[in-house]
Amino acid sequence: MLPPGKVPPEKLRELVFNHLGARGERVIIGADLGVxxxxxxxxxxxxxxxxxxxxxxxxxxxxxxxxxxxxxxxxxxxxxxxxxxxxxxxxxxxxxxxxxxxxxxxxxxxxxxxxxxxxxxxxxxxxxxxxxxxxxxxxxxxxxLVTSNGARPGDAIILTKWAGLEGTAIIANERGEELERAFGREFVERARSFIEMISVVEDALTANEVGVHAMHDPTEGGVANGLHEMADAAGLGFVVYKDRIPVREETVRICGFYGLNPLALISSGALMIAAPKENTGKIMAALSEKGINAAVIGEFTEDPGERVICEKGTRRPLERPDSDELWKVV
CATH class of the missing domain: 3.30.1330.10 (PurM-like, N-terminal domain)
Structure with missing residues (x-):
C-alpha cells in the first residue's frame, strides 16, 4: 500500500517514468526525479x-x-x-x-x-x-534557463527564508483553537501569517540574475526531502549542518507540540539554491537587499551515497521522509 503524500521514488521509476507517451522533440527537460x-x-x-x-x-x-x-x-x-x-x-x-x-x-x-x-x-x-x-x-x-538537476559537486546550498513555513501556516489554520489554548492567540496569528511568505518568485529571479546552477522549491517532505530531490536529479550527495538551517520559533514550538520534524514539514516559501561558491556572497547580498532571509546550509558532494546531516560534531544519514509531517495532524 502506498503511503499518503508523494509516491516514493522507486515506485515512480517502476510505475510512472516508463509510461510517458511519445517523445517530445522540443522537450528540453521532461519528467524525472526531483524535477x-x-x-x-x-x-x-x-x-x-x-x-x-x-x-x-x-x-x-x-x-x-x-x-x-x-x-x-x-x-x-x-x-x-x-x-x-x-x-x-x-x-x-x-x-x-x-x-x-x-x-x-x-x-x-x-x-x-x-x-x-x-x-x-x-x-x-x-x-x-x-x-x-x-x-x-x-x-x-x-x-x-535554470534546471533543478544542474547542481554540481562543491556547490554551496543556500536556503532562503525558513524551513516548514507552509506547514506551519496550514497547521495554525487547521488546528487554531487547540494551538491558541497552548500558546495564545498572538502566537497562532503569527504562525498563520507565514502563508504570506510562501512565494519564492522574487527569491528565484533575484538569485538567477547573479548566477546559479540549480534551484528547487522544497514542498512535500520539507527541506529534508528537497535535498534528496535535488541530489537525485543531479546524481550527487550532500552534507548539511542542522544548526545552519533556519527555522522560525513558531515552527519549532508547533512541531514540538505535535511531535513533528520541522525539516520534513512542507516548506513552500523556502527556496533551495545550488550555486558556485564564488557567487555565494553576491547572491546573499542580492537577497538581503530585497529583505529576503537566507543561509548557507551545506554543500553538494560528488558521492551520491553521501547524504548526511551534521549536528553537534556528529554526522548521520539524513533519511528521506516517507511522507510529509503535515499528514500527521491534518
Missing amino acids: DAAAVDFGSSVLVASTDPITGAEKRIGFYAVHVNANDVATFGARPKWFLVSILLPENADESLLAGIMEELHKSASGLGIAIVGGHTEVTPGLKRPIVVGTMLGEVEKDK
Missing part, C-alpha cells in the same frame, strides 16, 4: 510548465494553488505568466465555497501578474473537502 517543471523549446525563449494539487489544506486553498505552482516555474528562472486550474468540490458544496476559491485565485494571480486562462470546475462524488489542481506556465530566455 518539478518541464521546459519546452520555443526558439529564442523557453516555455516552462508545472502542475501541483493542493490536497492538505482547505482554508485559502486558492492562494496556495497559485503560489505553489508559480514557485515551481520560478525555480527554472522563468517568470510565471499563465495559469490553468481544476477545482473539484465536495458533494453538497455551497456556492459560497466556489466563490471564495475563485476570489483567492483571482487576487493571488493578479498580485503576480498572472492570467488565469482556463481550467475545469465540478462537484466530485466521494470528496470530503475541495481539491484544487493548478498548471502554471511561464517563460524565460533560453540562456537564463
Whole structure:
C-alpha cells in the first residue's frame, strides 16, 4: 500500500517514468526525479510548465494553488505568466465555497501578474473537502534557463527564508483553537501569517540574475526531502549542518507540540539554491537587499551515497521522509 503524500521514488521509476507517451522533440527537460517543471523549446525563449494539487489544506486553498505552482516555474528562472486550474468540490458544496476559491485565485494571480486562462470546475462524488489542481506556465530566455538537476559537486546550498513555513501556516489554520489554548492567540496569528511568505518568485529571479546552477522549491517532505530531490536529479550527495538551517520559533514550538520534524514539514516559501561558491556572497547580498532571509546550509558532494546531516560534531544519514509531517495532524 502506498503511503499518503508523494509516491516514493522507486515506485515512480517502476510505475510512472516508463509510461510517458511519445517523445517530445522540443522537450528540453521532461519528467524525472526531483524535477518539478518541464521546459519546452520555443526558439529564442523557453516555455516552462508545472502542475501541483493542493490536497492538505482547505482554508485559502486558492492562494496556495497559485503560489505553489508559480514557485515551481520560478525555480527554472522563468517568470510565471499563465495559469490553468481544476477545482473539484465536495458533494453538497455551497456556492459560497466556489466563490471564495475563485476570489483567492483571482487576487493571488493578479498580485503576480498572472492570467488565469482556463481550467475545469465540478462537484466530485466521494470528496470530503475541495481539491484544487493548478498548471502554471511561464517563460524565460533560453540562456537564463535554470534546471533543478544542474547542481554540481562543491556547490554551496543556500536556503532562503525558513524551513516548514507552509506547514506551519496550514497547521495554525487547521488546528487554531487547540494551538491558541497552548500558546495564545498572538502566537497562532503569527504562525498563520507565514502563508504570506510562501512565494519564492522574487527569491528565484533575484538569485538567477547573479548566477546559479540549480534551484528547487522544497514542498512535500520539507527541506529534508528537497535535498534528496535535488541530489537525485543531479546524481550527487550532500552534507548539511542542522544548526545552519533556519527555522522560525513558531515552527519549532508547533512541531514540538505535535511531535513533528520541522525539516520534513512542507516548506513552500523556502527556496533551495545550488550555486558556485564564488557567487555565494553576491547572491546573499542580492537577497538581503530585497529583505529576503537566507543561509548557507551545506554543500553538494560528488558521492551520491553521501547524504548526511551534521549536528553537534556528529554526522548521520539524513533519511528521506516517507511522507510529509503535515499528514500527521491534518
